[in-house]
Amino acid sequence: MDRRDVDAVVVGSGPNGLAAAITLQQAGASVLLLEAKDTIGGGLRSKALTLPGFVHDVCSAIHPLAVESPFFKTLPLAEHGLRYVFPPLSAAHPFDNGRAAVLEKSVEATARRLGADAGAYDRLLAPIVKDWPRLAPELLAPLHIPDHPLAMAKFGLQALPSAVTLANRHFRTAEARGLWAGMAAHALQPLTNLTTSAIGLVLMAVGHVKGWPVPVGGSGSIADALASYFLSLGGKIETGVYIDHISQLPSARAVLLDLTPRQLLQLAGHRFSSLYKWQLGRYRYGMGVFKIDWALDGPIPFTAPECRLAGTVHLGNTLEEIARSEHITSQGGHPEHPFVLLAQQSLFDTGRAPAGRHTAWAYCHVPNGSEADMTAAIERQVERFAPGFRDLILARHVMNTAQMQAYNPNYIGGDINGGIIDIGQLFTRPALRLSPYRTSAKGIYICSSSTPPGGGVHGMCGFHAAKRALKDLF
Structure with missing residues (x-):
């Protein structure tokens, strides 16, 4: 051709x-x-960023929306080499008291761990999970007249308020409020903003419907499978x-x-x-990210045992601390205790590191275009919930907002x-x-x-x- x-x-x-x-x-x-670039993928690339034998995800790491994408689900990606592994727990949220709240596969199991907020969690999430097959195509689409207006109206009533407002309406315990704040903070904006509840509800619902999977071999395997299928249809790709x-x-x-x-x-x-x-x-572009990849001499020694079973760990302690961190960042500051999103893929995809060793991936939010080095602040947060973590670090690779944008020009000022x-x-x-x-x-x-x-x-x-x-x- x-x-x-x-x-x-x-x-x-x-x-x-x-x-x-x-x-x-x-x-x-x-x-x-x-x-x-010389390789395809955009945010879906995996590389040996630290030491030989350690495979790191350059940007995205855990993929709840990929596995539940209405479009991707129609494609024969497994036939083109894509495999997922599902950690026992999708996400964990540790607290200073050594306990952790977790996102389990079922609404009921997650709710049981939330004490006095068990009923509130069930009432909030169970209807969304039940409606998810109807909601997914509606939510992952442009503004339109919905095919399922009742389901969308019910979701919208919960999703429109800010994350702080929703928490105050539904939750009393530190565990439920903290777990919720970590989910909503994926929105990369202050938790007092309207609609920040939407992303938290979607992530929790997908966790209950399917889970938060790790692609075997790295995030690049998703791009490779998509490209392989595209080429099998007769498409052409030119890199560089x-x-x-x-x-x-x-x-x-x-x-x-x-x-x-x-x-x-x-x-x-x-x-x-x-x-x-x-x-x-x-x-308008939003907050940027500062990212670290580690090569480790062992698994992260989290105090809360649940964290060792989770693919994703949210580090921020209470809702109030996370909300304060995100507010400071949105105002151009760099909090002393940033909210940290951490993934530990090698616990479940053992090919990511040499035998007995591990990888870890983490980032925190920073002001758009920030040149600050958040390495020490992020590692203090990990050490806070996993004493001895620093002793396991064999090597690290860091990316500030400028380096994120250089890696992927779509990440303006580090906005992913x-x-x-x-x-x-x-x-x-x-x-x-x-x-x-x-x-x-x-x-x-x-x-x-x-x-x-x-x-x-x-x-x-x-x-x-x-x-x-x-x-x-x-």
Whole structure:
């Protein structure tokens, strides 16, 4: 196939770019996927960042939304090498008193550990879990008239308030409030913001429906399976192709850009209307992240035994401490006790490290564009709940916000969500339009996490963008 003889070009091979390319190719279009780096994946890459024999996930690590993605579930990814392993506990949240709250597979088992809040937890989560098969396609989609309005209305009533408000309405115990705060803090914004409850409810529901899995071999295995399937359909992939202007692309009926608004303006701003350019220029990016990968001489010695059975551990103690940390960060500060998200993949995927040794992955939130080194603060938080942790460190690899953006240009200022998902951008990312994926220039679409439903490894932004392009042009 001649390089210019294509129906569609997709720029960027993250999960959304791959999903868009697959959707178009499935529909019979000829698709060329271009990636600037030497390897595909975007946020789905795994490398030996520290010592030989240690495999680290460069960005995303645990994948609850990948395994429950309405689009990914339709693909034969297992036939293309993708395997998941499910830790006994999806997530654990330790406290200073040595205890931990946990996210178990069932609502009932999780609730039983929450004492006086058992009933409240069950009443909050059980209906969402029951409705999840109807909710998932609705939530992971652009704004539309829902097919299941009653289920969506019930979810919306719980999801619209801030995480702090929801906690005050439902929970009294430190355990339930802390567990909830760790889930909601995945929103990368102050817990007093409206809609921060949405991400916490989704993550908890998916944990109860399916679990939070670890992809065997590293997060890159998800990208590899998606790419393998795309190639099996007849698609084409070219790596090492950096595009800084749309004129560099081969002629095609549709161009889909797995990029954020800032890059969209750089590549094709001259093709857009003044109004659309103004809207993209006003798009807001959220908190960044500071990330550490460790090579360890043994498993992390958490005081709470439940933490040793969890793929993900949230380090932040109480809701009040986490809320304070996220508020300080949102105001441009660097808290002494940051909220830390930690993953310990090698406990369950033993090929990630040499025998008897382990990997660990963690990040904390920092102001967008921060150059601060949060290594000591993060390691103090781990040591706080796992005395002796520092003694196990064989090597570490750190990435500040600038290094995160250099690794993946979509991470503007270290923002891994492609823009803040607050009430102001929940329904208008990246601009207020009838279709968020269609730009003002015919044939050019945006398919990144800067479109609905936002960040996460689920591919739904790319899937919906491709469906829009197919309806418009093919």
